[in-house]
Each structure stands twice: as structure tokens, then as C-alpha cells.
Amino acid sequence: MESKLEAEMAELERVQNRILQRIAKLELALHLPNYLHEDELTQLHPPASNCCRETNAGGATEERLSSILRSNGVTDFAFKRVPSDYYDWPFESRRDVLGAASIHHLCKSIVLVNTQAASNVIDCSDRNNSKYYVVVVQYTAKFNAESVKNYLYALNEGKVAKKKFNMRLAPEETSFQLTGFEHNAVTCVGMKTDIPVILDEAIVKLHPDYFWLGGGEVDLKLGIRTPQFINFVRPFVFSCSSST
Numbered sequence: 001m002e003s004k005l006e007a008e009m010a011e012l013e014r015v016q017n018r019i020l021q022r023i024a025k026l027e028l029a030l031h032l033p034n035y036l037h038e039d040e041l042t043q044l045h046p047p048a049s050n051c052c053r054e055t056n057a058g059g060a061t062e063e064r065l066s067s068i069l070r071s072n073g074v075t076d077f078a079f080k081r082v083p084s085d086y087y088d089w090p091f092e093s094r095r096d097v098l099g100a101a102s103i104h105h106l107c108k109s110i111v112l113v114n115t116q117a118a119s120n121v122i123d124c125s126d127r128n129n130s131k132y133y134v135v136v137v138q139y140t141a142k143f144n145a146e147s148v149k150n151y152l153y154a155l156n157e158g159k160v161a162k163k164k165f166n167m168r169l170a171p172e173e174t175s176f177q178l179t180g181f182e183h184n185a186v187t188c189v190g191m192k193t194d195i196p197v198i199l200d201e202a203i204v205k206l207h208p209d210y211f212w213l214g215g216g217e218v219d220l221k222l223g224i225r226t227p228q229f230i231n232f233v234r235p236f237v238f239s240c241s242s243s244t
Contacts, residue, residue, distance in 0.1 A: 059217070059220070061215070061216040061217050061220060062079045062215070062216070062220060064190060064216075065079075065187070065189045065190045065215065065216055065222070066079070068189055068190050069189060069224075069232070072232045073228070073231065073232065074224065074225075074228045074229070074231075074232050075228065076210070076224070076225035076228055077222060077223060077224040077225065077228070078222070078223045078224075079215050079220055079221070079222055079223075080097075080098055080099075080215075080220070080221050080223065081219055081220055081221075082094075082097055082098070082219050082220075082221055083097075083219070084218075084219060086219065087184060091103035091106060091139060091140065094106055098212050098221055098223065100211075100212050100223070101206075101207075101208050101210065102206075103139070103140055104138055104140050104141075104202075104206060105138075105206055105210070105211045105212055106138065106139045106140070106211075106212055107136055107137060107138050107139065107203060107211050107212060107213045108136070108137060108138075108139055108186075108213060108214065109134050109135070109136050109186040109187055109188055109213055109214055110134070110135050110137070110143070110169060110175075110186070111132060111133075111134055111169070111170040111174070111175040111178060111179065111186065111195070112132065112133045112134070112135055112145070112148070112167045112168065112169060112170060113131065113132055113167070113168055113169075113170040113174065114130070114131055114132070114133075114164075114165060114166060114167055115166045115167075115168050116163060116164050116165060116166035117129075117131050117164060117165075118160070118164055123193075124193055124194060124195050124196060127196040128152070128155050128156055129152070129156055129160055130195070130196050132170065132178060132193075132195050132196075133148070133167070133195065133196050133197070133198055134179070134186070134188055134191070134195045134196070134197045134198070135148070135197075135198045135200070135240060136188065136197065136198070136199045136200060136203065136213060136235070137200045137202075137203075137240065137241050138200065138202060138203060138241065140243070141200065141202055141241035141242065141243060142241055142242050142243070143240065143241050144240055144241055144242055145167045145168070145240075147238070147239060147240045147241075148165075148167045148198065148240050149162070149165040149166065149167055151236070151238050151240070152165050152167075153165055155236075177192075178191065178192060178193045178195060179191040179192060179193065179195070180192040181214065181216055181217075182218065183218075184214065184218045185214050185215070185216055185217050185218045185220070186214050187213055187214040187215055187216050187222055188213075188229075188233050188235075189216070189222070189233075190216065196235075196236065197233050197234075197235035197236070198235055198236045198237075198238070198240060199229075199230065199233070199235035199236070199237045200237075200238075200239065200240050200241050201237055201238055201239040201240075202239065202241055203226065204226060204230075204237055206226070209225060209226040209227060210223060210224065210225050210226065211223070211224065211226060211229075212224075
């Protein structure tokens, strides 16, 4: 009898969580412009156009990053606010609230540090042999640090010993000092430091060619057209992940 009651209580909790998530999505939609609300309902990615589509949430970060994007020729992008418990949601719910084309279009930016770099490599002045890199990968993919090591070794044409490359996730405080963005808010736009960027090849192969990543604040996400992102950021593009 007790186990049956526990099972019923667990099911009730699951139902309540689903209801709360739906309510959060509805609350968010009610505070967005009509065209964004329609996109969420139809789950369409923003179409190519000569104008940017943004939320009406405003904020200094959004304005600053939007200005940087526009001044660098990026015209097809959108910022969107998400609920505070966004990262507790499954990928499918995150996809829906952003209006992303699929869960594979949800990406993140992580800061890597080369822990075995030569003593004279202390900053990002040499993009081919930098102390730090920002890697953009899908949430649904498994990052492969070894592929980055091999790529950088080949990029330097053997002039740097392979043992001098050992890419690891940078501590959060280091990431913040370099980018100016906290955990779950890191983006490649408007970083405090000009860190070389690596874009996983799997993102380039996505259809449609429009993906989402951090937008400078934990509850702010940036959607951007892939070719425009590449033209602006000039990342290294190669395969550095595998399917999970």
C-alpha cells in the first residue's frame, strides 16, 4: 500500500512539474512581441532578413551586443529571454521556448585553457598557439579535447611539440575574467578578451543554418545565422565532438 502511495505521489509531482513548465512558457510568451510568439507556436527558426529581431526585454547587455553585431555586418540575429529555471528543463522544452529548429541547434560556449603551454604563452596574442580558446559545441554532442590538441598541433606545423597542448576546461573565475560573462552566459560576442574561437563542424552542418547560444546573461539567449556568425567571429572550424 505504501509503495503504491509513493508511486502515485511521484506521478503527481511529475504532472505538477510539467504544468509549471507550461505556465512559465505561457508567461514568457505573453511578454514577447507577436512575431516571436508566433515563432514559438510554429517552432520555426527566424527567416533570413535584413533586420534583426529582438525581444522587448531590453537591457544594457542586449543593447551592447546588438550594437557590436550590427557594426560587424551581422543582420540576422535575435535575443530572447528565458525563465530562471531554464537549465532545469529538458532539451525539448528549451528548444520549444526558443523556437529552435531542433535540440541539436542548442549550443554553448566554453573557455578552454592550455595547461601545458610553454612558459612564454600567457595570453591570446597568437591565435594559432593561444593560452585560451572558446569552443562552441552543441549541448547534444560530447566535446573531444583530443581533437583540439591534434588540430592545434597540425596548425603549428610541428613547430610546437604535441605535449605542449593539453586543453582543459578553464576555471569559472578565469572564464569570467577573460570574457566578462558568468557561467551559462558566455558568448563569443563582446568578450573582454579577444579569445580565438573554435566552432564545431557539426554546427556548420545543421539545417537550417541558424543556432542558439548564450547571450551574455544567464537568462538571455542569442540566435544567429551561422554564415554571418562565421564571417564576424572568424572561428577555426573543424570537428571537435562526437554524438552522445
